[in-house]
Amino acid sequence: MTGTGRRLWRAVLLVTVAAILAAGCSSSSSSSSSSSSSTSSPSSSPASSASSSAPATTQAKQVLHVFGYGFETIPALGGLLPAETYMINEEKVAAAAIASDPASKVTIDYTFCDTKFTANGSLACAQQAISPTGCSGSPCDVAFDIQDIADYISVPMIAKAGVPVVLVNALSPQATSNPGAFCLNGTSVDAYEGLGYVLKQEGAAKVGLITFTNPAASLQNAWVAAGVKAQGMSVSGTSVIPLTTVDPGPAISTVLGGSGDALVFNGSNLGTAIKDARTSYPGVKLAVPGYEVTNQLMDGLPTSQTDGIAVSSWVTPPSATSLPGVAEFLKEGGEAAEGAYPGQDNTIQVWNGIHFLANVADTISGPISAASMLSALRSANDVSMNGLMPPWSASQRGKNGAVPCSPYNVFVQETIQNGIEVATEPGVFRNPLTGQVVYTDPGVTAPAS
Numbered sequence: 394m395t396g397t398g399r400r401l402w403r404a405v406l407l408v409t410v411a412a413i414l415a416a417g418c419s420s421s422s423s424s425s426s427s428s429s430s431s432t433s434s435p436s437s438s439p440a441s442s443a444s445s446s447a448p449a450t451t452q453a454k455q456v457l458h459v460f461g462y463g464f465e466t467i468p469a470l471g472g473l474l475p476a477e478t479y480m481i482n483e484e485k486v487a488a489a490a491i492a493s494d495p496a497s498k499v500t501i502d503y504t505f506c507d508t509k510f511t512a513n514g515s516l517a518c519a520q521q522a523i524s525p526t527g528c529s530g531s532p533c534d535v536a537f538d539i540q541d542i543a544d545y546i547s548v549p550m551i552a553k554a555g556v557p558v559v560l561v562n563a564l565s566p567q568a569t570s571n572p573g574a575f576c577l578n579g580t581s582v583d584a585y586e587g588l589g590y591v592l593k594q595e596g597a598a599k600v601g602l603i604t605f606t607n608p609a610a611s612l613q614n615a616w617v618a619a620g621v622k623a624q625g626m627s628v629s630g631t632s633v634i635p636l637t638t639v640d641p642g643p644a645i646s647t648v649l650g651g652s653g654d655a656l657v658f659n660g661s662n663l664g665t666a667i668k669d670a671r672t673s674y675p676g677v678k679l680a681v682p683g684y685e686v687t688n689q690l691m692d693g694l695p696t697s698q699t700d701g702i703a704v705s706s707w708v709t710p711p712s713a714t715s716l717p718g719v720a721e722f723l724k725e726g727g728e729a730a731e732g733a734y735p736g737q738d739n740t741i742q743v744w745n746g747i748h749f750l751a752n753v754a755d756t757i758s759g760p761i762s763a764a765s766m767l768s769a770l771r772s773a774n775d776v777s778m779n780g781l782m783p784p785w786s787a788s789q790r791g792k793n794g795a796v797p798c799s800p801y802n803v804f805v806q807e808t809i810q811n812g813i814e815v816a817t818e819p820g821v822f823r824n825p826l827t828g829q830v831v832y833t834d835p836g837v838t839a840p841a842s
Contacts, residue, residue: 455761457499457754458528459484459747460506460556462518462547463539467510479740480539481505482730487747490725499754499761501747504528508541515543516550523554535559535750535766539743542607544568557767559750560798561742562707564609569796575770576790576799577746578707578782579825581609582616584682586825587705587804588657589620593828594806595678595703597655599629601648605636605660617657620705623826629653634660642669649674657681664694671698683707683738683807686814696811704807704814705825709781711741713819716834718745718779736813738805745781752776780820783832793831794824803831 461484465477488501506521508514521527522536536551538544538560545565548558552573563569563580592600600621604613610633618628630648634641641662649656649670655678658666663681670677683706711728713719722728722741731740753773757765776785782801789800803822807814820834833839 454498454500455754455757456502456531457750457761457766458502458504458531458534459537459750460504460522460528460533460535461537461539462506462508462515462522463541463561464510464514465505465507469510477732479730479732480743482732483727483740483744484537484747486725486727486730487744487751491748491751497751497755498757499751501751502529502531503747504533508543508547510542512543512546515541515547519547519550522547522551523556532763534754534761534763535770537561537746537750538563538568539746540739548574555767556763557770559746559770561739561746563796563798569798571798573767574798575787576796576801577742577749577778577785579799579801579803580707580796581613581682582796583802583804583825584705584707585613585616586620586623587806587823588617588680588682588703589622589624589626590804590823590825590828591703591705591806592621592655592657592678592680593624593626595655595680597626597678599627599653600655600657601629601645601650601653602631602657603641603644603648603660603666604633605638606633607636613659620825624828626655636660638662639665640669641666642673645670646673649677654678655680667694667698667702679703680705683710683805683814686737686809686812699809699812702809704809706738706805706807706814708738708742708745709805709816709819710736710738710807710814712736712813713816715819716780718781721779738814741781745778749776749778749785780834783822783834794826 463480465480484503488503491497492500506518508518522533525532527533533556536556536558538558540562541547544563545567548568548571551558552571557573557575559575561577563574563576568574569580602614602617604610614631621628629652630650632644632648634644639662645656656670657680659682667679670679680703683704686704709716711719711722722744727741727744753769754761757769759765771787773785773787778785786800791797794802802824804825806817806823808817818840820837821830821840822832823829824831830839
């Protein structure tokens with residue numbers, strides 16, 4: 394999701410934008426069989442009670458109609474944003490792999506709708522998702538929210554129609570609290586709260602917070618502040634700046650003042666913010682949410698100015714090649730599909746999400762439909778996430794501090810190295826407020842603290 398024209402920030406995480414009007418739901422449907430073997434813990438296909446001497450029978454795969462949606466473009470920001478075709482590309486890569494997997498019971502018919510970073514666009518996409526012909530002329534079995542800035546509109550509408558919504562990044566309380574929503578990570582909340590922990594590791598004491606104007610701006614700063622205070626630090630100042638701010642320098646001076654020694658920046662022109670902060674406040678410690686780490690946002694700064702910046706992410710990045718999920722991502726060609734966002738955490742998360750949907754669909758013994766997918770998601774247990782996240786269980790949603798749509802209350806600690814996100818502890822997931830280790834992937838040595 395990318396904010397200021399995803400030069401702003403791609404992962405977008407902000408919850409809504411009723412601020413931009415353009416509507417328009419462009420859908421590009423790409424039908425490809427899909428089923429997952431690598432990222433899955435699907436239940437075995439129905440037994441064909443044939444004796445060992447009976448000839449084997451091949452069961453035709455069912456079609457899972459997936460309605461993907463989110464902002465691929467931001468027309469209001471003109472040429473600032475390269476089309477985020479990685480979203481479609483990653484889903485096609487995963488769908489193709491699933492199609493060729495003989496163990497899978499499904500193929501994926503994939504339709505994509507561009508919300509264009511607008512409330513009207515979100516509404517139009519939601520209307521298509523619940524249409525009887527929304528997915529290649531058929532009803533959609535599941536909606537896959539990749540990055541809808543106005544999920545407060547889309548998720549309640551789609552879920553009310555009985556179509557389950559699986560989210561890569563839930564933003565609004567209307568989305569995170571909806572019983573028909575199923576989140577693949579700890580959402581924006583964990584990613585923001587974890588910024589306090591990563592800055593504490595850098596020795597920070599007083600942190601300035603900057604985010605951009607959006608309906609969730611106050612929540613975003615509040616989440617970061619909660620993480621900062623939980624680590625025994627204080628907030629030196631907060632600011633909310635317009636989405637199209639060219640010079641963040643004045644805001645940086647406001648939030649750091651004469652006492653701040655660290656800055657959390659969430660907005661456009663990240664590169665300019667980094668330069669301003671380092672120039673005016675030598676030695677300042679910097680931290681950003683994972684979705685901010687893109688070449689576009691960092692304006693091509695040399696790695697000498699970006700290396701070592703602390704990152705809090707909601708999922709393991711594709712640079713963690715020691716993990717099985719990353720190895721599978723690379724094997725299937727996901728790396729080539731990253732487009733303008735190499736190494737960015739959302740690329741691998743979108744890819745993994747399609748595998749997750751196929752894994753859940755594989756557990757359905759009868760016909761696949763929105764109703765059967767909803768039931769399967771509600772009862773899903775210990776679904777493998779290939780080490781990119783802990784195993785996913787519906788019974789854990791909303792527990793242990795997690796938001797209602799998610800079984801997770803964890804984040805991934807990272808830094809920027811050579812312009813991309815690098816996990817500090819691959820396979821280790823920590824509580825965003827306490828920093829305590831919550832889960833460690835099998836085969837990964839748990840850190841001492």
